[in-house]
Each structure stands twice: as C-alpha cells, then as structure tokens.
Amino acid sequence: GNSVTQMEGPVTLSEEAFLTINCTYTATGYPSLFWYVQYPGEGLQLLLKATKADDKGSNKGFEATYRKETTSFHLEKGSVQVSDSAVYFCALSRSNSGYALNFGKGTSLLVTP
C-alpha cells in the first residue's frame, strides 16, 4: 500500500540555520506529493506540492523536489526563522484512492533566536 516515512523530530535549529527534513514514500504509479505545515493552534496548511517526477515545489523559502528514482521529497530551507517553528507533514495522494492523503508522522521543528 501507500506509505510515507519522514524523519522523527523534534528538530531544533538556530535562526538562519539550514533545514532539511527527509521524506521518502512507497506507492505504485505516480502519486502527487505534498508538504503540509501545522502552526501552533491552527489547522494543517498546504506548504508546497509536486505532481510529477522532477517537479520542484516551493513556497515561503521552502523547496522540495520530487525524486522518483529515490522515492523522496525532502523539504529544505536555506535560512529558517523563528516563525517557521511548527510541525511539518509529508504526504502523498493518488487518484485511485479519491485523492485521500497518506501522511507521515510529522516532524516538529523549533527554531530558536
């Protein structure tokens, strides 16, 4: 079946540090891949997405590239800010499952000043 594995947190970084959160997936065919973010007290928000191999999703300084050969969708940001502190979820969806999302466990990120 479809599944997503992402690195366990929590991750603690100093402001302006480089961020990488690893995400790999298992799925048949060609899923769409997503990163969702949950800020404290809020719902999940779509951060970025990619729908086919080699696509790069980007938003708010975050990037992730759909790598079919390594079945990965790692999230990166060159310089994190305190306001980036949140829980990040990697997810996939497929058309044959009504586009329901399969999520990873989430990675908690804390950025300190």
Added chain:
Amino acid sequence: EAGVTQFPSHSVIEKGQTVTLRCDPISGHDNLYWYRRVMGKEIKFLLHFVKESKQDESGMPNNRFLAERTGGTYSTLKVQPAELEDSGVYFCASSQEQGNIQYFGAGTRLSVL
C-alpha cells in the same frame, strides 16, 4: 471566505459515552474528508464524501463510528460508544474537486477518559 470550521475544538468524555464532531467545509466544496491522528501516529484517512455520498469509507476503524453529510453541506462524525483508543485529533478537510488542494480545519481534540 470562511475556511473549514470544526467544533468543538476539544471534547472530553468518559468511556462509553457518545460524542458528535461537526465539520463545516468551505462553501461549494463537494469533497469532504475526515482524518484522525492518534498520539504518536500518522494522520490517518477515515472517509471521503462527495456531496452527500460516501465515496470511500475504508479508513473507518469500526462500526462505532458513523459519519453523515445530509444535504451535502456540513458533516458529522459520531462515536458511539467511545473507547479509550478513540482519543486523538480529528481533522476535516474539503476540496472543490478531487485532486484539488485540500483545506483543513483546526481539528477536534477528543479525549476519552
């Protein structure tokens, strides 16, 4: 435009009681999804409505869970009787069409004591 609204935000009940969670999707969104995150685990898909019809309920854990979406607008998820393992955060999401971005509510935190 109002986002996806869920209430209550938090519910504390005793084992054996009944609880009903409500989700108001974004107006005009035909697709409504329920998900659940149990402590320490992934966010798991529960079911998917297209308008008032259940498209996929393969993620519903057992027959103590009943979801409805009368009239194709808001949806309710009833747990009867609640068990300890039902504790977690229940998320609702909606999308205009399948494959479009899913917009999430803030979730309902259910605590079964």
